[in-house]
Amino acid sequence: MSKYVIETKQLTKNYGEQTAVNAVNIHVEKGRIYGLLGRNGAGKTTIMKMILGLTPVTSGEVDVFGQNIKGREKRVYPRIGAIIETPGFYPNLTGTENLEIFAKLRGTAAPNAVKNALGIVGLPYRDKKLFSKYSLGMKQRLGIANAILHDPELLILDEPTNGLDPIGIAEVRGFIKALSTERGKTILISSHILSEIALLADDIGIIDHGVLLEENSMEVLEEKNSKYILLQVSDIPKTSLVLERQFGVTDYSVQDDHFLRIYNTSLDMAAVNKALVVQDVAVISSQLCNDTLEDYFKKITGGEGIA
Amino acid sequence: MQFYKWTAFSYTPWVILPVVLGVVSTMLMYDEHQNDMLKQLWIIPVSRAGYFFSKFTIVLFYSICFMLLTAAASVFFGTLPGYITVEWGSIVYLLRKCVEIAILTAFSVLPLLTVAASGKSYIFPVCVTLVYTFLGFILLMVNMYLHPLSSMTAIVMRDIPGVVLTQKLNIPAAFICIAIWCTGSALFAVSSLGKRK
Ligand SMILES: Nc1ncnc2c1ncn2[C@@H]1O[C@H](COP(=O)(O)OP(=O)(O)OP(=O)(O)O)[C@@H](O)[C@H]1O
Ligand SMILES: [Mg+2]
Secondary structure (H helix, E strand, C coil): CCCEEEEEEEEEEEECCEEEEEEECCEEECCCEEEEEECCCCCHHHHHHHHCCCCCCCEEEEEECCEECCCCHHHHHHHEEEECCCCCCCCCCEHHHHHHHHHHHHCCCCCCHHHHHHHHHCCCCCCCCEHHHCCHHHHHHHHHHHHHCCCCCEEEEECCCCCCCHHHHHHHHHHHHHHHHHHCCEEEEEECCHHHHHHHCCEEEEEECCEEEEEEEHHHHHHCCCEEEEEEECCHHHHHHHHHHHHCCCCEEECCCCEEEECCCCCCHHHHHHHHHHCCCCEEEEEEEECCHHHHHHHHCCCCCCC | CHHHHHHHCCHHHHHHHHHHHHHHHHHHHHHHHHCCCHHHHHCCCCCHHHHHHHHHHHHHHHHHHHHHHHHHHHHHHHHCCCCCCCCHHHHHHHHHHHHHHHHHHHHHCHHHHHHHHCCCCCHHHHHHHHHHHHHHHHHHHHCCCCCHHHHHHHHHHCCCCCCCCCCCCCHHHHHHHHHHHHHHHHHHHHHHHHCCC
């Protein structure tokens, strides 16, 4: 048994000439929230569709719950809840009626599952409003309610906060987090909004033009989201000594022969400079650097506009 | 007797019923397609075949209701002005015939359900319905065993008194024709629902 709930191996999808997903290996660990981040058209939805077997895989493999999904869909689906793009429902029925149909089709849902699910997403139970009269945010919430109706172990949510207002986004984020921490659900979520993923996910996969550029835990990525003073000096060992002996600075790192990063940004740089000059170390430059995750993503996706 | 024949067996089964059923089929498939619900159904999971045949069951049920209403209406309007006296025998015959037509027609229009299932559009299946019904009518004169609707006609005509047929009836051939069309279109429908992008 692998420790991953979802694992893709060289997953590839071609639409005619165009390669929408290119040799993607993602690893979603049990009980964690995995955020798939990418710009419009990056291939997030396509990956999720392939994981669910909703669209044929061109090449590669999808393992769900430790085994290849091919041929096991019927047994695996009851353990998964998903929304893909905008969820569809019967427009001429109310939200509750719609969910009751889905609950009946699933057959396994608990008797008050519909009420619970609506409660979680904050929609009224037995409301008279027809689905066609729902606002975009309400539709999206109903979609999430449908995904969690049968209390699945794994949730696959494609842009679940699409169309929600900021308060709604915070609410949805709140209960997605709760589903993960309180009920131990594994969640794969996609978004093109960096801040949203950053607040929610434990692991992040960044995808651009169908290629997975980076996959890492949030902690590792957070390190790249840091403020530091970049110091360019003529002599690194001497500088280290000065920093440690005279200023008690230990959280710094040596980048190469001439560059050094000091993470304590409140350090009195004037005093440091003076002390270094006294020690005969030339300070070539000193600057305050502030790398944000956003900058980082811009850098690795090679462009503007993520976030 | 003549009257019943005129009402229940004239245009109703050969033209109106197939067209109505074609439109019903289109409408039945329309909701899930148009609202993009299929992706949600498949991952419940709902089987493609189960989905298709549940839709067909509704068509069948609708068809039977429609023909029973037709039968009831012809009896009612037949007795009302006192044209004819009610004979139980003929009423039972009429009902039996109507149910027979209903079931056979429902099976004969299965290809229309397939057309409705394999596309999102709404106009196309309706057009196909008209062409399909019309073709059934034309082929009736040429070869009854090519088109399900004309085969259905052949089966129904076999014991209607007073109908003179130019061709000799071959009931097994008619059944085979319907069976082939049904199987083919059911298979096609299930596979086209399956390979949705
Ligand atoms: N059915 C299809 N036929 C042809 N091309 C498709 C199809 N579906 C998606 N694509 C293409 O595949 C690429 C990836 O699309 P996908 O929907 O996975 O992007 P996405 O990351 O979900 O974007 P968004 O943030 O806009 O939802 C796009 O270039 C899109 O045009
Ligand atoms: Mg998408």
